[in-house]
């Protein structure tokens with residue numbers, strides 16, 4: 001048998017009908033994740049055509065984008081940003097009820113950002129095909145699943161047929177050799193990678209992240225890396241499952257139990273690229289060279305080490321980006337005054353991210369005039385963080401501790417920055433106006449976000465991490 005990549009193994013196992021001529025392949029979908037923004041039209045279409053859901057048991061829904069992150073007011077009334085947000089949430093509640101879909105709504109102890117709760121519930125498993133009407137579905141690739149975002153029309157197709165029409169993407173291996181230095185994390189690495197290969201470097205490909213640095217990562221870190229694959233233009237990003245993956249997944253609500261677990265792990269162990277498997281393209285990254293990395297422009301590819309000068313603009317587009325950001329060519333981003341710090345989003349809102357932020361903030365106060373929001377990715381993360389007392393560290397430092405949701409990552413729920421304000425954000429997109437009209441976003445790691453909140457300017461976390469962190 002010819003040597004296969006991990007992607008090819010998962011793809012082949014799900015092809016119902018292969019590509020032929022102009023016709024794309026038909027791919028079976030194991031898990032369909034749903035949130036309130038991209039599902040209403042699909043449900044309406046189903047209703048209009050009198051169609052039922054093909055496999056409601058393979059769906060999982062949550063409320064995340066439009067949900068307020070301030071607690072309920074009296075009588076359980078939620079402080080929605082506007083009538084649309086409230087209606088969107090009510091619509092998903094009604095749709096899930098009518099069609100029999102498991103919804104993690106306001107009453108769920110596990111509600112959260114769709115890409116945080118899928119793994120937490122063990123719904124995300126190695127070797128699966130996973131889709132969601134959301135571009136950051138690539139996050140689930142951290143478990144060796146083929147996971148990607150789809151459009152609202154496709155959401156309807158999957159609902160009705162549990163299948164999807166797909167062209168087979170090409171494969172790109174990103175080998176990350178060596179070790180990340182102290183104070184440099186998964187977020188710095190993925191920003192560095194996108195900075196190197198560009199926002200279209202992954203277009204047409206599925207990325208497989210491999211190498212020592214990836215194998216050494218926790219699941220949280222692997223999710224951070226895979227999450228941003230889409231920001232490099234890739235269809236998906238995945239990592240071969242290993243003992244770290246299996247240990248993390250064991251005994252989650254939706255994972256197989258007892259002997260079924262052992263059988264599953266045995267099957268999952270085969271999910272790695274064979275020796276001699278060929279990729280369409282390969283890139284090598286030296287982890288040891290990655291430094292605390294931030295963005296200086298208006299897409300995630302405009303990323304540099306924070307102490308390196310901002311490059312000169314060569315195109316009209318780049319000039320516009322630098323103007324918007326007020327970034328100065330020749331000057332480093334480090335030292336730039338900060339107005340808001342946002343810790344959250346499906347990139348960096350898990351327990352380990354919050355622990356990292358707390359390590360930097362503990363016993364200190366954020367700078368005068370800086371507003372800092374810490375938004376856990378899920379109710380589970382919130383509970384775990386509070387059990388450890390992390391919320392006390394945040395609140396004592398002067399930050400706001402919120403209820404889970406996408407929040408200021410996309411600013412659909414009323415959490416937003418004012419025009420001109422500079423936000424150091426642990427999220428994944430720094431597009432114009434993403435965090436509020438005229439707001440300027442600098443993407444960064446949780447440690448950098450915390451250090452910048454303390455300093456009031458973009459700051460190197462290595463200067464703030466406690467000494468016992470020294471390698």
Ligand SMILES: CC(C)[C@H](C(=O)O)[C@@H](O)C(=O)O
Nearest residue numbers: 037038065133134135136410
């Ligand atoms: C609202 C949703 C469709 C969107 C996405 O697809 O990613 C959002 O989650 C984002 O991060 O921009």
Ligand code: SF4
Nearest residue numbers: 136345346406409410
């Ligand atoms: S946290 Fe941000 S990136 Fe993630 S799903 Fe929500 S809006 Fe999209």
